[in-house]
Amino acid sequence: MAGSAVSRRTLWGFIGPAILVLAAVGIVPLVYAVYTSLHYFNLTNLKDQEFIWFANYAHVLTDDTFWAAMGRTFILLVTALPIQIALGLMIALLLHRPGLTFLKTITRLGLVLPMATTYAVVGLLGQVMFNIKYGVVNQMLGWVGIAPIDWIGDPDNAFVLVIFWDVWQWTPFCALILLAGLTTVPDEIEEAARLETKSWWTVLRHIQLPYLVPGLVAIMILRTADTLKLFDMVFTLTRGGPGNATEFISLLIQRTGFRSFDQGVASAQAVVLLAITVVLSQIYIRIFYREGP
Amino acid sequence: MAATGSTSARSILPQIVLLTAILLFCVFPFYWMVTTSLKTQLVALSQPPQWIFTPTLGNYAEVLFEDGVGRTMVNSLIVAVSTTVLAVLLGCPAAYALARFEFRGKSDLWFWFITNRMVSPIVLALPFFLIVRWIGLLDTKLVLILIYLTFNLPIVIWLCTDQFRSIPYDLDEAAILEGAGHWRIFRSICLPLAMPAVAVSSIFSFIFSWNELLYAIVLTRNDAKTAPAMAISYMEGYSLPYGKIMATSTLIVIPVLIFALIASKQLVRGLTMGAVK
Structure with missing residues (x-):
């Protein structure tokens, strides 16, 4: 690996601006989130910001709603991902x-389309296609004799719908990655095996x-990272x-912070989520990007 | 490959059926999106759904000229292009340094860049909202341009680091013997050779920024509203204007699909951050 030692000034000239900007937009907010999470912080009552130590964390870690989410x-990850990998393969x-x-x-080329599509549009399309009355999916099910299904209004069906729609959008992604892997198998080896x-x-x-x-x-x-991020x-x-x-x-977290306006609790939830994400990605990255730069 | 014997008519028909089914499965939602966008509200709300109808461009005229979707698309365009340009300007030199220089803490820096790709946007959106509201920059494009760097900068850095590393070091050494400094080598030798990676990461940066919704709904209200945020504002109210929602969706999706098809060969590489080539 060719690399050269350079003066600190040259190094910072190259890499400094990127680090500074990414720290400003990626780390400063996180520090502020930690600060918020240690306070009572409600958007409807900003006068009253009391430092409450770890009360928000205690609340989050014992909160059934949080662990249910x-x-x-x-569950979404462990149901959708195997389907995506199997179909993709x-x-x-x-x-x-x-x-x-x-x-x-x-x-x-068709496989490229779903994964590039604006995630918000994928959701809107789902609303239109899976509508109980006007949706084309129930019409098609009717052709094979299946009664209309309330996809969006029924809790269990809605969960299945999210899985299905996630599978629609991301199976092509798995297929193309695995196809790229298949093409790296040397032809001689594959041909020899097929003769056997x-x-x-x-x-x-x-x-x-x-x-x-x-x-x-x-x-x-x-897919793990994207499922933890799944929102749009x-x-x-x-x-x-x-x-x-x-x-x-x-x-x-979005509901807690912006519809219940409880930024303190929402920040604590976000910090816990961040901790889980960092631990998971460090494990994954160390397994996968072992070699580094 | 044994393309002759095994691909007989017996095995080719099921293949054609399967491939067509996969293709239809991928493409049908887009067909439905476009046809719904050409329906009047009356046709869109007919039961059962109609496959044959008189198409109208009324929805497009309405969303573009009355509801201001055009303005939000201009916002999206300005934000996506600006953040992409910034990401390239900041990311390329950083990628060069990661590929060419030896320094302490390099692998930690690398991990930090990668982790940025994993973090859920809601984690940053909460504090960013409070900070931005405090400095009075809520509902400005600048804020979106900056926060989109959290995912665009890592993409540019990864793909370009990869490309810089594939450029033979001999070229640098020859230039150093000629007395060229690192900036000179970067600008006149390595950057031109890394243009494919710059192009691909720009396309990704653009697609991701154009598609983004969560930051947009948290950090904008009216002036800086982007097109996806506009599309979901139709979801409020009792009777949903299906035709208008799908017309807006079509307008949003067309540019990204064109870009994705142009970059289709590189798409996997980009989406996996260069992990799979």
Whole structure:
């Protein structure tokens, strides 16, 4: 690895501005969030900001609503992610097969669309397509004899809908990552294996899987982070409802801070979420980006 | 590859069916979005939904000229372009330093940049709202431009560091022997060679900023309102104007889809921060 020692001035000239700006927008707010979380801080009563030590944290850590939202976020992750990986792998294997070049190119371009789409628009589209009365999905279900389903108004169905919609948006992402992994398998090795066995499973398990590992790890890191961040799509689709059936962690914090105006508690929730995120990403990053720069 | 024997007619038909199904599954929601945007409210609220109807551009005229969606799109454009330019200006030299210089704390710095990508925006949105309200910059584009750097700067830094590292160090050494300083090498040798990464990270930076909703609804009200924030403001009220919501959605989505298709080969690389090439 080629690298050179340089004077402190040159180094700061290159990297200083980026660090300063990112610290100003990324760290200063966090420090302020910690400050807020140690105070009673309500937007409707700003005069009365009392320093209350860790009372907000004690409240958050013993708050059923908070852990329910964390639990929901976790359930979403462990249900949607395996489906996305399994379907994505099947699509990747299909696209990796030889032949039908034109149709496969078109399909690959089609796969690009869902994951680039504005998350808020994905939620709005869900509202329109899954509406109980005017929605096209219930119409299609009617064609095969299934009675209209109340997707958005029923707590369980709304949760299933969020999973389904998350799968729609992110399965293509998994498929394209895994397809990129499949193309890194050297042709000679794959051909030799196919002469040995007719079973696609054996080829996948023993030949292709090692090449898929980096992609799988990347998928797990990013989908975990994105599920903890998930806000836009659910906010526009269900607003966390009905009740709080689809209130994931980011939605709960937004509601606490901006609809209940309790910034103190919301900041404490945010700091706990941040701690969880940092721990998780450090674990993941150390596994994955081992080599570093 | 054994493309002849195994790809007989017997195995090709199921493949065609499957591929078409996948394609339809991906594309159908967009078809429904566009057709709904061309429906009058009366047609949009018919039961069962109509597939054949007389299309109208009325929704587009209404959202653009009466509701001011055009103005919010201009806001989105200004914010996305400005934050992208800033991210490139700040990120490229930083990426060069990470790729070329040895210094203490480099890997910690690297981890910090990566962690920024993982943090939920709501964690920053709460304190940012209070700070910005305090300095009186609420509802300005500047605030969005700055806070979007929290995700744009890491993207630019990652993709460009990767690219700088792939440039042979011999080029630098030759230039050093000629007496060129690091800025000279950066500007005249490495940066031109890193242009592909700069282009791709700019496209990503633009897409992410254009798509962003949470910061936009927390930090803007009217003057700096972005297009996604505008789209969800139609959700208030009892009877939802489906045609108008879908017309606005279509207007928002078209530019990002065009960019995504242009960068489709690099999309995976960008979304995984260069972890998968």
